Structure formats: structure tokens, C-alpha cells
Amino acid sequence: MNEASERRLLDPEAHLLVVEDDGEMRQLVARLLREAGYRVSLARDGREMWEVMESAAGEPDLVLLDVMLPGSSGLDLLRKLRERGRIPVMMLTARGEEMDRVLGLELGADDYVAKPFAPRELVARIRAVLRRAAPAEVERDPRSRHLTFAGWVLDAARRELTSPDGAVVDLSGAEYDLLLAFLEHPGRVLSREQLLEVAKRRVGVDPFDRTVDVQVSRLRRKIEPEEGSPSLIKTVRGAGYVFVAEVARA
Template identity: 50%
Template sequence: MAPVRSTRPAAKPHILLVEDDPEISRMLTDVLSESGFIASSVGSAVDMDAFLARKTVDLIVLDIMLPGEDGLSICRRLRAASEVPIIMVTARGEDIDRIIGLEIGADDYVPKPFNSRELMARIRALLRRAQGGHTAVRSRARPLGFAGWRIDAALRQLHDPDGVRVAMTSMEFDLLLVLCRNPGRVLSREQLLELVHSGASGPIERSIDVHVSRIRQKIEPDPRDPTLIKTVRLGGYVFTPTVKEG
């Protein structure tokens, strides 16, 4: 099971809903279709695995509360096999479920009940990030290097000092890219969200901490004592390495 994004340049984005409530599933499928997406829906992890064995998708909208294997477990499996963007949907009131979802690799989350227009906006924003924004802008972007690492905005790839590619979610990549483009500058959580999303609908400020923690796990020599991305008390975060183009 390794869902991947469609490589057809002119194809409509294919969105997979993993939702066991038939009414919500029908409503969202209709809204997605009316919004110009290809929409498919399954009601369980078993059905999702069977679907992904046959089809490719560009983004998955994943409910947490599902029969059998729950959404958090599914998200963990998906992220281990693929970088496909994931938006989690939760009816639970506890923030801990949303934070856990982000920690295990979800790109965004939407709490129930939600406005369908907001969900469409989040889907579009996440797809734009996953595709790297406007092609003309990407073509002019030169790779950046820091502390032996190399981040390529055009290819949307991060390589470690040994040249090995490191898997990242769309949000993690964009957040690290923003930090690399603003070395030595203290950026608040609000500023980071604005720079990453360019004003588009996005996750709450608290989620930035989760994504920074995941980035640290991937790039810091000691994530428990970070030296590349430092926390500034009451300020936000600052990227400390020297960053060079090329």
C-alpha cells in the first residue's frame, strides 16, 4: 500500500475520503465534484487499502473515528509508505487528538462540525503546497544549503549531508524552507503561518510547534537540544545556520 500523487499534468486532483458516515461522505463527494475535483470515498481502512492498491490519489481526507482501525493508526501507516498529503477530520473535542495526528504525519486537520467551503479552501491550499506553488516561481528558485544539508524548492526535496533524501510532509517542507529563507530572524508562530500559507486558510498557531518538533527530529544532531532551530521564549523560532545558495 503506497498511495502516490497523479503525475498527469492536466488531471483533476483526485481526493479520497475515508469516512464511515454515509451522509457526510455523500455531501463531501458532491461538494468536491462541484469544486472541480475527482472524488472517491471509502468507509474503512480495509476498503482504503483495496482502493489504493488500484488507484492513485493526490490527497486524502481522513476521519479519526472509523470502524476497525482508527484514523490515527491509518495516518501512521500512510505516512510510513507515502508523502501523500493528509487532512484529518475529528469530532473529538480534545486538542490532543489533533496534535497526535500532526505528530504522526498529518498535514492539517479540520474539527467537526466543519464548513465545507473551509475544507475546500484547506484542500486547495495543501495541494498548492504539495505541488510547490507557481511553476514560474519554482523554476527560478535555487537550492539552499545549511550545515551540510541541501533543500531544493524546485524539486521539493531535502537531502542530508550524505546526500540521502529525507521524506517530509508538505507542511514540514514549506516550514523549513521559510526558516531557511529567513536565517537569523526571529519569527513568531503567527508570522510562520502567514509566510507558509500566504494568507490562505491554514492550521492554528499551536500546530507550528508540532511541525517544528518533527523537523527537528529529522535535521537536528540532538533533537532534545536543538541547535539549528532554536526556540525564542515569547518570540517564536529562529533558524541559526548560515544559509547559502547553490
């Protein structure tokens, strides 16, 4: 991503696509985001979502995707978006539908917000997701941003994880932030609350929310792919998680 693209992600002029079948909710969200300075496109379902993405409006910087949609559900569309690439996706879920939120995170959603929501919270979460999607600042000595562990290499400048056999492993924005938090604090027990903070998660979330557990589970499956392979992230009952592998800067 070039410098202009980074500025576009960090500025409030980013292009957001709202996919919501409820007309009143769709217009409410659109007005709120436009007042916050964002460029907003709207879609009522998956068909219109793809039409917008292939139109002159261009690919959005973030998709705000309702779970309950006519035709293809939001979760089905999330799967297809993840097959297409790494566009940040925030899910809109009904209050109390924990399984929708957990499944959305499992499928690679970057965040979720439950309806009804506080306008300021929605804008704050969108800004946080866009911030995480922007590339890390490149330091003068790029070698200092290569973190190695158990044969793996994380290039923090390029936000790229390479496996011991040389394959590049795709990470969501949340997974990258979580892994970086562990690598910067190896051997230290990190509570869920600390991980939410260190990994740039949203402010005000219950530290017992399952978001962290789901993301840790997804990250484990990527860096501990073989059954019986050494555990890199251990659960400390009642305390949180600890990264046990030795970490070095290359």
C-alpha cells in the same frame, strides 16, 4: 512529478478519497467536493480505502481521513499511508479533540479540519494542501534554488533535503514549507502567525494554535537528529522561532 501531474494537482479535477464511516457525513462531504469540481471516491473504513487505492480509480491526490473509524483507526491508517509514500492526508477530527490533531500532525498529516466545519473552509484547506504538494516552480538558474546550511542542502526545485552525509531526508509538505520559510529568513525571529502565513498554512487559524509548534518539533528532530548537536532552530520565548544557522545559495 511531470508537468501534467502538476496541473492535475493544481486543478479542481484532482482525485480525492474520503474515508468516513458516517454515511450522512460521507455523502455531505462527497457532494460538497464534487460541486467544487473534484473527482471523489468514497470508503467507509480502512479495508475499503485500500480497495479504492488498488482499483481502477487509482491512487488519490489527497486522502480526507476521519480519525474515528471501525477497525483500524484513522491514525493507524495514517501511519500505513506514510509508510507507503507521500500522499497528502487531511484528518477529520471531532471539535475540541486537540490530542487527535496533535498526534495526527506528529504522524505526518498535512492538515486537519474539525467537525462540524464550514464548507468553504474545507475546500480552501484542501486546495492549500494540494498546492503545497505540487512541485516548486523551477527557475531558469536551478543553482539558485539550492539552499545550504550546516552541511545540509535543500533542493527547492525538487523539494528534496539532503543530509551532510548524503542521505535524502523525507519531509512532509508542511515541514518543507516551514523549513523553506526559515531558510529564506535566517536570523530573523518569525512569530507563529508569520510562519502560518509564510509557510502557506490556512487563513484564519489562531496564531497560538499548536500546529506550528508540532511542525517545528518534527522538523527539529529531522535536521537536529543527534542529541547535543548544534541547535538550528531556537525558540524565542513569547515571540516565535529563529533559524540561527548561516544559509547560502549554491
